[in-house]
Amino acid sequence: MVFCNPRNMTKAAILPTFLLSAALFAQKGTKVEIGYTPQMRGVADRPVFGNIEIRPGLETATASKMMVTAVQDAGFSFLTPNADLTLPLPPGKTVSSNIRPLADSDLDAYSRAADHSRPLPPNRIYGLQYNMKYDVQAKSIVYLIQSFLYQKGSGSRDWLKYSNYYDGRYFEGQLAAKIREQFATTSK
Amino acid sequence: MLRKQWVLTAIWLSGFFLALLCIQSYVVIEKHGKVVILPEEREGVLAPVVKFYGIYLSGILACWFLKPFRPAAETRAGARRYRIAVMLTVAVNVIVLYSCAEAWSTAELREPVIDSVANGVRVASWLSFLVGPVNAYYFGVKPK
Numbered sequence: 001m002v003f004c005n006p007r008n009m010t011k012a013a014i015l016p017t018f019l020l021s022a023a024l025f026a027q028k029g030t031k032v033e034i035g036y037t038p039q040m041r042g043v044a045d046r047p048v049f050g051n052i053e054i055r056p057g058l059e060t061a062t063a064s065k066m067m068v069t070a071v072q073d074a075g076f077s078f079l080t081p082n083a084d085l086t087l088p089l090p091p092g093k094t095v096s097s098n099i100r101p102l103a104d105s106d107l108d109a110y111s112r113a114a115d116h117s118r119p120l121p122p123n124r125i126y127g128l129q130y131n132m133k134y135d136v137q138a139k140s141i142v143y144l145i146q147s148f149l150y151q152k153g154s155g156s157r158d159w160l161k162y163s164n165y166y167d168g169r170y171f172e173g174q175l176a177a178k179i180r181e182q183f184a185t186t187s188k
Numbered sequence: 189m190l191r192k193q194w195v196l197t198a199i200w201l202s203g204f205f206l207a208l209l210c211i212q213s214y215v216v217i218e219k220h221g222k223v224v225i226l227p228e229e230r231e232g233v234l235a236p237v238v239k240f241y242g243i244y245l246s247g248i249l250a251c252w253f254l255k256p257f258r259p260a261a262e263t264r265a266g267a268r269r270y271r272i273a274v275m276l277t278v279a280v281n282v283i284v285l286y287s288c289a290e291a292w293s294t295a296e297l298r299e300p301v302i303d304s305v306a307n308g309v310r311v312a313s314w315l316s317f318l319v320g321p322v323n324a325y326y327f328g329v330k331p332k
Contacts, residue, residue: 123221151226154219
């Protein structure tokens, strides 16, 4: 009976909308979209200029291979799934990399490129981890990359999440560039 | 007897505060440009040290006011026995302090600070049979 009151009904409608919006905004990360053309669909059987060609049926394998290669090329390995990486990773499933310590040169580059208002304190060791997933759509492969920064001291045992502000998009952009690089190299 | 109690109490309190100071220094002072442990880890490193000293110091401080044990048949705790008590107490405290200060003494850490401190305190706890009875004698026995 409480919801029969129009004022309460408005409140009841606002709450789910707010929660839905919050859930959408909560999904942080960087999206990378790579357009592709199924092979043999070019004009007169020629490849379409500027597009990556993927043979039909190999989209998932290609998308997975590019992600795995990019991650390994960036110096990371896969923490989960603890699976056979010779098989394609399933689309839509989030996979995590290990935590790789960042070198001082990486931090210098970050300080130069990222938001300078709150730089990372230099007196600790930082580690980076990626969470990624991909999805194969009709004409594009979409990757979602999330980065997590960790910290430790020189005598620490475990990594602790860096809870202060940092520019995660900078690190996500680095992996995104690696993925694009993989596609660019393959399409040549 | 009172002077001996003061000396033993001073050894335990010094050991405790030096261990705390050493652990705090890992958070504040940088080694090769990096802190040894983060402030968030301090509690985990401190816990075994506080537990270890807490047991001894609570007993010692309580025995300054209460004497739970009956007077000993032999009241003259000779100088030799007292020297043994001091040496054993110092030895056990040095084990804990060494484990706490190990990160400062070596250029390359063999194990994380949290593990080295826990291991040192564990060894010192195993050696409680060396310090427990002698300290109980000097602090807990009623004067005749």
